[in-house]
Amino acid sequence: MLIGLYNYWVVVVLMMIGFYIVIAHGNLVKKIVGLTIFQTSVFIFYISIAKVEGGTAPILHAGIEVYSNPLPHVLILTAIVVGISTTALGLALTVRIKEAYGSIEESEIQSQDNQIQDAHTQGALSQSTESRESP
Amino acid sequence: MIGLLIDITLLTLLVGVAIAIARMKDLFAVAMLAGIYGLLTASFFVAMDAVDVAFTEAAVGAGISTLLMFVVITMTGRSEDPVRHKPLLALLVVTITGSLLIFGTLDMPYFGAPDAPIHTHVAPRYINDSMQEVGVINLVTAVLASYRAFDTFGEVVVVFTAGIGVLALLSVARRREDDAVIELVNDSMHEQHLILRIVTKMLIPFILLFALYVQFHGDFGPGGGFQAGVIFASAIFLYALLFGLSTARRVINQSIIRLVAAVGILLYGCVGVVSMLNGGSFLDYNVLSSDPIAGQHLGILLIEWGVGCTVASVMVIIFFNFAGRQEDNQKAQNEEDIDANRAL
């Protein structure tokens, strides 16, 4: 059982490491790396289930009977290229966040946002008290 | 047996690298390790018979994504802030999810079992009948470009859309650069990277040639538009890295490359429309020629060409916009520094 399921367990471990990086780290670039690890673990999962014992690469050749399953290969082939494009989009957002906030640490961005919000609510409060006092 | 040993070694190494990535604070090292992670994954895919996928992952995971990370890190700073709160809650969530998933795997068929459900459903049709139906010996290409062509169309559109997104977020209007400035940068780079430049100059034609080989050889061996696109793009990245962004921008005209990205998708879609006009359904290549197999070959050739164009140009667009943004930020920084010095 250990050997039969080893691939899937590694996939789960990698997936959880990626997941952990995404939820526990505050740095946005690190989060994206975590997301990439998560993504790659799914690729490994698909490719693992496509493998057939004693099979070869799915390129037809005379004298070979057993081939690995080509369908997951196709799905993952396109997913890798789509993955890098979406990662690039995420990184582009990170760059813009850095330019807007001066930092890519989640906590810092949050505190800056809170400050702005506080300023707004305070402004609104003082306005409303003024309007109440005026009549 | 030896295959199993290689498999287990590679997977264990992957876990080690992933843990190292999670623990590192230096983002430069993280990006470097992510590249190693990509390369290990690619080797694993070769061991799992997925040669087409390994190709792509080697070019994308170890090459392009690492490079993008580096460009971003130069803009956003190299070190990560230490985590202030205790990550116990996150660990708890991760452990619970992980154990549930592992519990789920207990019901799965063992690795490599030939009678697993996945191998009994559509795969036999692809393996047994595709030679008569499509006539391409690389099954991955047959499935990608013919059986699941509509799905692939969607994927290419996603890649294109991501390219547009990056363009919208990062593109900066630039003036035509001064020849003298470019020459100056060029000369200083030439002195600094003489050996690298000469070797690269010799290698780039071969990389481009190899990309074209992968593009057109996809019917007979591992290859196709996605792989060729990323390899082609990586040759251009190499050129931009060693000969400067401005020089590369002169070689690769930006408006033309955007046009090529759109034309690739358009070509793909047009093949589908033409097959509809010929009386078939969308992307049914059998009607493209009087002989169904010849029609399939023509259709696959055209759409792989479209995919290659779009993927290569979107990758180039993404890289040039990131690098251009970085250059602009640096310029602005320099000017600020000069102003500050003057004020002092």
Place this chain on the structure above:
Amino acid sequence: MTLDINTIVEILSGFCLLIGSFLCISGGVGILRFPDFYTRMHAVGVTDTLAAGMILVGLMLQNPDALVVIKLLMILVMTLFINPTASHALAKAAFHNGLMPVLDDTEILNSKERNKTTDNDLEPK
């Protein structure tokens, strides 16, 4: 006892593969044992180029198909170009960033201690 040509080729191929593997391992040992960045680089850069070459030559001898041999030959030429260039680029980058080679024994000892601490910090448990 007469040796036919196939056996000789087979033995030669095995010999090349063995030497290649040995060089790979020695490069790996070098990267772990040598005191500073430049000597490590040297260990890996030199042995890996030769090791990859030897393994490729061994594989060429194993394969009767001319097309495969030509492909392997092209990989060999590429490796001979790329490996030394990569080593050069690495060493140059290190020197450019002010990393100095360790020259005398006391420094080696110091750096060993330093490496021990940093390695422990970085390595996954």
